Amino acid sequence: MEDVRKALLNEKKNGFDIVSKEDAIAAESFCDGYKTFLDRAKTEREAADAAVSILTAAGFTPYKRGMKLEPGAKVFSVNRGRAVAAAVIGSEPVEAGANITAAHIDAPRIDLKPVPLYEDSEMAFFKTHYYGGIKKYQWVTIPLELHGVMFKADGERVDVCVGADEDDPVFVITDLLPHLAREQTQKPAATIFTGESLNVLAGGSPYADDGSDRYKLAVMSLLNEQYGVTEKDFLTSELSFVPGGRARDVGFDRCFVGAYGQDDRVCSYGALIALAQSAQIPQHTSICILADKEEIGSEGVSGMQSAWYDTFMQDICSGAGAEYRIFCENSRCLSADVGAAYDPNFPEAYDKRNSPAVNGGVQLMKYTGSAGKAAASDAGAELVSKIRTVFERDGVLWQVGELGKVDYGGGGTVAKYLANRNIDTVDIGVPVLSMHSPFEVTAKLDVYMMYRAAKSFYTL
Ligand code: MN
Ligand code: MN
Numbered sequence: 410m411e412d413v414r415k416a417l418l419n420e421k422k423n424g425f426d427i428v429s430k431e432d433a434i435a436a437e438s439f440c441d442g443y444k445t446f447l448d449r450a451k452t453e454r455e456a457a458d459a460a461v462s463i464l465t466a467a468g469f470t471p472y473k474r475g476m477k478l479e480p481g482a483k484v485f486s487v488n489r490g491r492a493v494a495a496a497v498i499g500s501e502p503v504e505a506g507a508n509i510t511a512a513h514i515d516a517p518r519i520d521l522k523p524v525p526l527y528e529d530s531e532m533a534f535f536k537t538h539y540y541g542g543i544k545k546y547q548w549v550t551i552p553l554e555l556h557g558v559m560f561k562a563d564g565e566r567v568d569v570c571v572g573a574d575e576d577d578p579v580f581v582i583t584d585l586l587p588h589l590a591r592e593q594t595q596k597p598a599a600t601i602f603t604g605e606s607l608n609v610l611a612g613g614s615p616y617a618d619d620g621s622d623r624y625k626l627a628v629m630s631l632l633n634e635q636y637g638v639t640e641k642d643f644l645t646s647e648l649s650f651v652p653g654g655r656a657r658d659v660g661f662d663r664c665f666v667g668a669y670g671q672d673d674r675v676c677s678y679g680a681l682i683a684l685a686q687s688a689q690i691p692q693h694t695s696i697c698i699l700a701d702k703e704e705i706g707s708e709g710v711s712g713m714q715s716a717w718y719d720t721f722m723q724d725i726c727s728g729a730g731a732e733y734r735i736f737c738e739n740s741r742c743l744s745a746d747v748g749a750a751y752d753p754n755f756p757e758a759y760d761k762r763n764s765p766a767v768n769g770g771v772q773l774m775k776y777t778g779s780a781g782k783a784a785a786s787d788a789g790a791e792l793v794s795k796i797r798t799v800f801e802r803d804g805v806l807w808q809v810g811e812l813g814k815v816d817y818g819g820g821g822t823v824a825k826y827l828a829n830r831n832i833d834t835v836d837i838g839v840p841v842l843s844m845h846s847p848f849e850v851t852a853k854l855d856v857y858m859m860y861r862a863a864k865s866f867y868t869l
Contacts, residue, residue: 421766421769421808423766423768423769424768424769424770424806424852424854424855424858425768425854427806428804428806428854429804432804432806432854432857433854435857436853436854436856436857436858437663437853439682439853439856439857439860440666440853440856440857442678442682443656443666443675443678443856444655444656444657444666444668446459446463446674446678447655447656447666447668447669447670447671447674447678448573448655448656448668450514450670450674451554451556451573451651451669451670452515452518452556452557452649452651453491453492453514453515453516453701453711454490454491454557454558454647455556456514456674456677456699457487457490457491457492457493457514457699458490460493460495460514460677460681460699461485461487461493463681463682463685464483464485464493464495464681464685466685467483467685467686468483469483469484469485469495469685470483470484470485471484471485471486471487472484472485472486472496472721472724472725474724475728476728477728478498478503478725478728478729479498480498480499480500480690481497481498481689481690482496482497482498483495483496483497483498484496484725486721486724488701488710488711488715488717488718489710489711491514491515491701491711492514492698492699492700492701492711492717493514493697493698493699494696494697494698494699494718494721494722495681495684495696495697496694496695496696496697496725497684497687497690497691497694497695498690498694498725498729499690499691499692499693499694499695500690500691500692501692501693501694502729502731503694503725503726503729503730503731503736504726504729504731504732504735504736504739505693505739506693506694506736506737506738506739506740506741507693507694507695507696507722507725507736507740507741508691508693508694508695508696508740508741508742508743508866508867508868508869509695509696509697509698509740509741509742509743509827509832510680510683510684510696510697510698510742510743510745510863510866510867511697511698511700511713511742511743511744511745511823511824511827512673512676512677512680512697512698512699512700512744512745512746512823513673513677513699513700513701513702513703513704513707513713513746513823514673514674514677514699514700514701515540515541515700515701515702515703515704515705516541516651516669516670516672516673516674516704517539517540517541517542517543517672517704517845518539518540518541518649518650518651519537519539519540519543519548519553519582519607519609519649519650519651520537520538520539520540520647520648520649520650521535521536521537521538521557521643521646521648521649521650522535522536522537522538523643523644524536524643524644525537525643525648526611526625526628526629526640526643527625528622528623528624528625531613531615531624532610532612532613532624533610533611533612533613533624533625533627533628534608534609534610534611535580535608535609535611535650536605536608537607537608537609537650538604539604539607540649540704540705541704541705541845542704542845543845544598544845544846545599545601545602545603545604545607546598546601546602547846547847548582548607548652548847549581549582549583549584549602549607550581550582550583550584551581551652551653551847552572552579552580552581552652552653552654553572553579553580553581553582553609553650553651553652553653554570554571554572554573554577554579554580554650554651554652554653555569555570555571555572555580555648555649555650556569556570556573556648556649556651557569557646557647557648557649558646558647558648559636559638559642559643559645559646559648560642560645560646561637561638561639561642561645562639562641562642567636567637567638567642569636569646569648572653573653579653580609580610580611580650581609581610582607582608582609582610583610609650611628612624612627612628612631614627615627616630651669651670652669652847652848654669654848655668656668659850663853664768664852664853664854665767665842665850665851665852665853666850666851666852666853666856667848667849667850668848668849669847669848669849670849671747671839671841671849671850671851672746672747672841672844672845672849673703673745673746673747673838675747675838675839675841675851675856675859676745676746676747676837676838676839676859677699677745678856678859678860679745679839679856679857679859679860679862679863680697680699680743680745680859680860680863681697681699682860682863683697683860683861683863683864683866683867684696684697684863684867686864687864687867688867691867691868692868693867693869694725694729695867696722696725697863698713698718698823700712700713700718700823703746703822703823707823707826713823713826713827714826719733719830722736722737734831737830737831737832738831740832740833741792741795741832741833741834741866741869742824742827742828742832742833742834742835743796743834743835743836743837743862743863743866744786744822744823744824744827744834744835744836744837745836745837745838745859745863746822746823746824746836746838747838747839747840747841747844747851748765748772748774748810748812748838748839748840748841749764749765749812749813749840749841749844750764750765750766750767750840750841750842750852751764751765751766751767751840752842757814758813758814758817759813759814760811760813760814760815763809763810763811764810764811764813765808765809765810765840766808766840767840767842767851767852767855768852768854768855769806769808769840769855770805770806770807770808770854770855770858771805771806771807771808771837771838771839771855771858771859771862772807772808772809772810772837772838772839772840773793773796773797773807773808773809773810773835773836773837774809774810774811774812774835774836774837774838775787775788775790775793775809775835775836776788776836777812777819777820777821777822777824777836778819778820778821779812779816779818779819779820779821780815780816780819783819784821784825785821785824785825786822786824786825786827786828786834786836788824788833788834788835788836789833792833792834792835793835795869796835796837796866796869799865799866799868799869800862800865802865803861803864803865803868804861805858805861805862805865806854806855806858806861807858807862810840822836822838824836837859837862838859839851839855839856839858839859840852840855
């Protein structure tokens with residue numbers, strides 16, 4: 410009877426009961442590197458820089474148009490400092506298609522408005538405009554760091570990073586004390602904080618004269634002292650508040666990683682390391698795309714809908730004498746983005762049978778989307794089957810899953826933008842708890858299996 414059960418039923422097991430001891434140890438040390446990456450990469454620009462360091466150390470060189478690309482060539486290109494694509498040329502003709510992983514390096518955060526600085530009641534504040542899907546109440550009363558770039562009147566670029574160093578000050582959005590919050594706490598969560606109320610405390614000592622705007626001026630003079638900038642330079646800046654603090658182990662057993670921005674730097678890191686460590690000459694060309702702007706619909710020049718990604722792949726094709734449309738037709742893509750791990754504190758939101766479990770391995774998602782699969786890229790079962798075969802051959806711990814209950818909400822990834830290019834695409838990712846919060850949680854075993862999955866996929 411037991412044999413029949415084993416042969417016929419798809420029994421769900423905890424990953425620790427399946428993987429080898431070596432894999433559990435490897436997961437631990439892989440996550441040390443991952444946590445360092447997270448601490449270096451709190452914005453897409455910082456993530457792009459960190460990715461370039463990893464690629465350069467692995468022998469990749471910047472792609473230059475006109476380069477002849479022989480099998481084994483390793484090149485990368487950076488899209489305006491905010492996105493990266495890298496390739497290793499395979500032994501098969503490039504026209505035979507590539508194995509492409511595509512993840513994103515932007516994450517929800519609180520951006521500054523173009524005219525951010527003001528004073529009120531003898532304090533200085535920044536006006537903000539949040540980026541991506543956030544539950545606003547999670548972003549108040551936590552330490553925030555300020556990261557980004559500013560351009561001065563003469564065009565000189567200044568990199569700003571305040572709060573990452575232990576001796577740095579941090580910033581905060583204040584909240585009303587419970588004693589006076591009887592009315593506030595009766596409101597629905599979505600309306601307790603409005604976008605316009607996410608004002609960040611920036612200073613409180615007055616400028617030493619008796620003129621106007623003394624609190625605002627005091628902050629501006631400190632910024633001028635440190636960075637040489639004026640208030641007008643905010644107009645030509647990209648500044649974001651991101652959660653303070655480093656990536657940490659979570660739990661007595663250190664089973665989890667807790668950190669900001671794991672959606673989707675967890676898949677970005679795994680896919681990137683798999684490419685960086687890929688075979689000297691893979692059979693098929695391997696490509697890793699780390700895109701920007703996924704959290705707001707993959708729009709604009711650095712988002713996955715941009716022709717920049719086509720240009721990169723077209724350049725690869727012309728460097729190897731291949732036709733782009735035939736290359737796309739023969740390519741496959743793993744759209745690597747996080748999934749919603751089953752959380753027993755909110756059973757009402759999940760179909761437990763079809764939700765990924767923490768420590769269950771990477772999650773294959775045949776489709777994403779919402780309400781009747783709207784806006785989904787639905788992968789063909791043929792591709793899912795091919796991937797299942799290599800994952801099982803290579804001992805990749807994997808599971809399937811959807812994003813919560815049908816009609817409860819939903820979400821998309823970059824998958825459909827690759828699929829629209831006539832590239833067979835399937836979603837894969839690491840299950841996350843508290844997704845889009847300032848402190849997202851992943852299981853180390855799943856983080857490691859994302860890397861193993863990408864490595865296995867590159868052999869397709
Ligand atoms: Mn994502
Ligand atoms: Mn997201």
